[in-house]
Amino acid sequence: MKALLPIEQIQNKIYIVRGMKVMLDVDLAELYGVQNKRLVAQVRRNLDRFPDDFMVRLTIEESQGLLRSRTQFASLNRGQNVKYAHMAFTEEGIGMLSSVLRSDRAVQVNIMIVRAFVRLRQVLATHKDLARKLEDLQKQLQQHDRKFKKQDHKIKELFEAIWELMNPGKPEIGFKA
Numbered sequence: 596m597k598a599l600l601p602i603e604q605i606q607n608k609i610y611i612v613r614g615m616k617v618m619l620d621v622d623l624a625e626l627y628g629v630q631n632k633r634l635v636a637q638v639r640r641n642l643d644r645f646p647d648d649f650m651v652r653l654t655i656e657e658s659q660g661l662l663r664s665r666t667q668f669a670s671l672n673r674g675q676n677v678k679y680a681h682m683a684f685t686e687e688g689i690g691m692l693s694s695v696l697r698s699d700r701a702v703q704v705n706i707m708i709v710r711a712f713v714r715l716r717q718v719l720a721t722h723k724d725l726a727r728k729l730e731d732l733q734k735q736l737q738q739h740d741r742k743f744k745k746q747d748h749k750i751k752e753l754f755e756a757i758w759e760l761m762n763p764g765k766p767e768i769g770f771k772a
Contacts, residue, residue, distance in 0.1 A: 605707055626708070637692075637695045649688030650683065
């Protein structure tokens with residue numbers, strides 16, 4: 596299963612929508628090896644298992660935006676336009692999908708997805724720690740500047756470059772490793 600689903604492949608299908616880390620129904624159907632309409636039908640039959648914090652129905656605009664971000668430079672082929680609003684599942688909702696789909700592959704895929712979400716949390720925590728340490732260094736530099744009334748422009752340029760790399764200003768659509 597590891598050869599079929601590297602964690603990086605799964606991480607590339609995790610998006611941030613409405614402040615939540617989610618995966619789309621079409622991506623999950625592909626990972627589970629089922630047709631998307633079968634996955635959606637199973638979810639609809641079991642809606643009581645998917646409260647709002649497990650699954651959200653995206654708007655057409657959100658679905659189109661995510662689809663465009665997935666195909667950045669490629670144009671859509673005929674029949675691949677967004678015709679309906681996709682379902683987006685949180686980590687908890689994806690866990691619930693294995694009980695709804697009931698296949699060995701669903702269980703194995705869910706294990707890999709949970710590992711991908713855990714790894715994503717670790718990467719984000721590391722990013723936050725680095726940002727906090729940079730802020731501390733920047734404060735120390737400001738204190739140093741006040742004390743000696745001398746500004747080291749090279750150090751300030753370095754900080755600006757690091758902040759720019761950490762926050763490139765792109766819209767928060769998804770996670771790319």
